[in-house]
Amino acid sequence: MFAVNHVVHSLGQTYLKTYGSRMTTNHQDLLERQESNFLNMKRALTGTRLYKDLRLAYINSYEEFVNHVPVYGYDEYAPYVDMIAAGHKDILFKDKADYFGLSSGTSGKDSKRVPYNERMIRMFIKSQKRIASKISTLEPDLNLLKAGRLAFGSDPYLYSQNGFKFGYISGILSTRVPKVLAKNTFPSREVLAISNWDKKIELLINESIEQDIQVVSGIPTYIISIFEAVLQKTGKKHINEIWPNLKVFVYAATPIKQYKDRIDRLVGHELNYYGVYAATEAAIGLPYSKYENGRQRYFLNPDLLYSFTPVEGKTQNVGLHQIEMGVPYFLNVGTPNGMIHYCMKDVVSFDLVNGDLVFEFVGRKSTGMNLAAEKVSDDDILNCYLNTKKSLNVDLRHYFLSPGTEDGKATYMWTLFVAGNANVDAKTLAENLEKEMQRINGDYSDCRDVGVLGAAQVQIMNADYLQGYFEKNRSRGQFKMKTTFETAEEYLSFIRQNLDQAGTLQ
Numbered sequence: 001m002f003a004v005n006h007v008v009h010s011l012g013q014t015y016l017k018t019y020g021s022r023m024t025t026n027h028q029d030l031l032e033r034q035e036s037n038f039l040n041m042k043r044a045l046t047g048t049r050l051y052k053d054l055r056l057a058y059i060n061s062y063e064e065f066v067n068h069v070p071v072y073g074y075d076e077y078a079p080y081v082d083m084i085a086a087g088h089k090d091i092l093f094k095d096k097a098d099y100f101g102l103s104s105g106t107s108g109k110d111s112k113r114v115p116y117n118e119r120m121i122r123m124f125i126k127s128q129k130r131i132a133s134k135i136s137t138l139e140p141d142l143n144l145l146k147a148g149r150l151a152f153g154s155d156p157y158l159y160s161q162n163g164f165k166f167g168y169i170s171g172i173l174s175t176r177v178p179k180v181l182a183k184n185t186f187p188s189r190e191v192l193a194i195s196n197w198d199k200k201i202e203l204l205i206n207e208s209i210e211q212d213i214q215v216v217s218g219i220p221t222y223i224i225s226i227f228e229a230v231l232q233k234t235g236k237k238h239i240n241e242i243w244p245n246l247k248v249f250v251y252a253a254t255p256i257k258q259y260k261d262r263i264d265r266l267v268g269h270e271l272n273y274y275g276v277y278a279a280t281e282a283a284i285g286l287p288y289s290k291y292e293n294g295r296q297r298y299f300l301n302p303d304l305l306y307s308f309t310p311v312e313g314k315t316q317n318v319g320l321h322q323i324e325m326g327v328p329y330f331l332n333v334g335t336p337n338g339m340i341h342y343c344m345k346d347v348v349s350f351d352l353v354n355g356d357l358v359f360e361f362v363g364r365k366s367t368g369m370n371l372a373a374e375k376v377s378d379d380d381i382l383n384c385y386l387n388t389k390k391s392l393n394v395d396l397r398h399y400f401l402s403p404g405t406e407d408g409k410a411t412y413m414w415t416l417f418v419a420g421n422a423n424v425d426a427k428t429l430a431e432n433l434e435k436e437m438q439r440i441n442g443d444y445s446d447c448r449d450v451g452v453l454g455a456a457q458v459q460i461m462n463a464d465y466l467q468g469y470f471e472k473n474r475s476r477g478q479f480k481m482k483t484t485f486e487t488a489e490e491y492l493s494f495i496r497q498n499l500d501q502a503g504t505l506q
Contacts, residue, residue, distance in 0.1 A: 025288065025299040027357040031320050033302045038062040041305060041340060044119070049091045050080060050338050065341070066307045066319040071332050073343045074112050080338070084115050087162055092338025093117050100166045102158065103280045113166070114280050119336035123303050124173055127283035130301070131250065134287060135274055139248060147214035148243075149185045152204075152222050153192065169280055170218075186211060201229045209234070213243040217250035220259035227266045238268030252276040255361075256291055257382055258398075277361060281342060282335045288358045294383075297351075297358040305334030311347055320357075325350050328362050369484065371403055371410040371453060374443040381484060384440055385414075388432045394424055397463040401484050402491035409454035412437070413488070417463040430458040461499070469498045 038061070045051040059065050070076075083091045085100065095117045103112040132144050153170030160166070174192050177185055186208040187200075194200040204226065216223055227239050236242055249256075249263065249271045256273050264270045275296035277285030285298030300306060307317045308329035323329065328347050334340040347362040363378040370376065381401055389396045397417045404413030414433055418424050434456040438445040447453040485491040 025356040025358070027320075027352060027355060030300055030302055030357055034305060034320050035062045037303070037305050037334070038065050041334060041336075044093065044336070045338060045340070047090055048094060048338065049083070050340070054340075062305075063319055063321075065305070066317050069341050071307070071309065071317060071341050071343045072339075073345070077339055077342065078112075081113050081115055085113065085162060085164065093119075093336070095119065097164060099172050100164055101169045101172065101280045102166055112280065114339070115337055116169075116172070117337055121172070121176065123301075123336050124169065124283055125176060126303060127278075127286060127301055128173070130286050131274075131276060135248065135250070138274075138287075138290060139272065142214060142248060144215070145181070145184075147184065147245075148208070148211040149181075150187075150208055150213050150216045150218075150223075150226070151185050152187070152216075152218040152226060169278075184211075186213070201226065205230055205233055209242065211243075212245055214245045215248045215250065216246065217252075219253045220251055220256060220263065221254070223249070223251075224259065224263060224266065227263070231266070239266055240268035246271070248272050248274065250274050250276060250287075252278050255382065256296070257294060258386060260291075279344065281339060281344065282333050284331070284333060284344070285348075285359065285361070288353075288356070295360060297353075297360060299356065299358055303336075305340065307332045307341065308348075309343075323350055325352060369401065369403070369412065371412075374441065374447045374453065376437070376441050376444055378484065380437070380441045380444075384433060384436045387436050387440075388429065391436075392428065392432055394429070395419060395422060398466055399483060400491065403485075403488050404457050405488075406454035406457055409452070411454035412456045413491075414456060414458045415461055416458060417461050417466045420462045420464055424460055426458040426460050429460075430456050433458065465499050 042051075042056055042059070045056060051057070054069055056069070059068060077092075080092050081100075084097050092115060097115045097117055098121065099116040101114040101116055103114070136142065136144055151174075153174050154168040158167045158171075165172075171192065174189055177189075187204040188207060191200055191203045191207060194203065209230070230239065230242065231237070234242060240246060246267060251273060252275070256275060260273065273291035273296075274287040275285075275291055275298065276283070276287060277298050282304055283301055284304065286301055288297040288299045306320055308319075308323055308331060309315060309317050311328040311330060317332065318329075326349060328349050331344045331346045331348050333342050333344060335342070348359045349362050350357060350359045352358075368375070368377045369381065385396070385399050388394075395418060397419070399417070400415040402413050402415070404411045412433075414430070416424075416429060434448075437456065438448060444453070448455075482494065485494065
């Protein structure tokens with residue numbers, strides 16, 4: 001029996017690596033796939049309400065689709081989603097809606113509901129296979145069919161209504177793990193379904209503590225909490241004393257940059273990190289290479305339709321055949337569930353590597369800071385925070401950034417979260433953040449020089465209160481920790497609703 005299993009695993013690993021070498025990452029191949037993806041989508045949508053409303057019968061090519069089919073956000077698709085949830089047929093697609101995926105709702109509004117038909121679920125599963133095959137190629141010593149894997153997602157389902165199951169995509173996919181992988185994947189479905197966090201973590205530890213965990217996957221903040229719980233239970237100093245072969249971290253939902261050092265310290269050595277650019281709407285970007293030198297490069301999921309809207313200049317959608325390298329674009333996607341030209345509000349930038357089309361996530365629409373035409377990006381903000389943290393050797397856990405005022409001038413108000421017993425000085429932190437932002441962003445420096453921006457301000461809050469906020473929300477699928485606020489009013493409302501003001505230290 002062992003010999004048979006060994007042969008099966010060997011063949012499986014060979015297949016994964018071969019599959020990875022055949023994946024479509026070449027620019028020309030991806031472009032050709034767009035034409036076939038459009039024709040397949042049009043054929044699948046024939047007879048639906050959306051097909052008639054968008055007059056798709058008159059759209060005959062990918063280029064016509066890009067130029068003439070409007071880009072919709074969730075608000076435009078919501079009436080169609082409501083009709084499906086009410087039981088109407090042939091609305092966004094002709095087959096059955098199996099599930100509704102819920103967004104994490106980071107904007108503070110109710111979660112979006114994304115209907116999933118079987119073709120949509122298969123797209124997510126196929127993307128998982130693409131990720132596994134790529135990592136098998138990049139990590140030749142790692143056998144993903146045999147290695148223990150700690151994969152932490154959300155609860156499989158949250159509730160049922162009108163015969164539909166509603167939940168987060170990571171939880172829904174946890175019920176569809178192939179048997180050959182399920183026996184090496186922890187925690188089990190039964191443990192993931194437990195709603196009580198403490199009980200879930202206790203059973204997760206009991207299931208996985210004796211396993212040879214070589215790969216972890218999940219949202220960084222979740223994995224940090226799990227690692228800390230494991231160390232507390234075992235009394236060990238580092239995770240590598242428990243799982244010495246742990247090497248790979250597959251992360252999603254948030255940049256790894258601000259969490260990497262903390263995770264490596266918990267583990268006891270540096271891990272190889274691979275980012276997945278996934279959302280409730282689709283698995284959009286798959287890891288092209290490991291996270292390195294502050295950069296995560298992705299390749300486009302070849303099973304989706306894409307168009308792009310330039311961030312600057314004329315507002316006109318372009319297709320994959322028209323994009324320019326190094327130019328920021330808003331990303332629009334078309335998926336098998338009928339949300340065919342959906343605005344993600346994410347900004348990406350492309351590059352060519354040996355003929356392969358790769359991209360990086362640049363930011364999101366209406367994020368970053370722009371108080372006096374300085375145009376400071378999310379990445380600038382994060383780098384300013386991380387560089388200050390490193391230069392002062394302060395154990396900062398998270399940050400919020402919002403507009404403030406100082407002596408009648410607009411200013412950057414930083415809220416920094418530290419351990420309750422930390423010895424920190426708000427003035428020193430503010431001076432270093434100010435100096436670092438001027439170094440990173442020339443627009444910011446110019447605005448400070450001419451006096452239209454005031455100096456950065458800092459308030460310190462106890463990280464325990466942030467942890468309480470996280471614990472209240474960690475069941476929400478791909479829960480993303482808030483960082484940047486557009487207005488002072490938005491920030492104050494968030495604080496009042498989510499954080500106890502007693503958490504302020506200074």
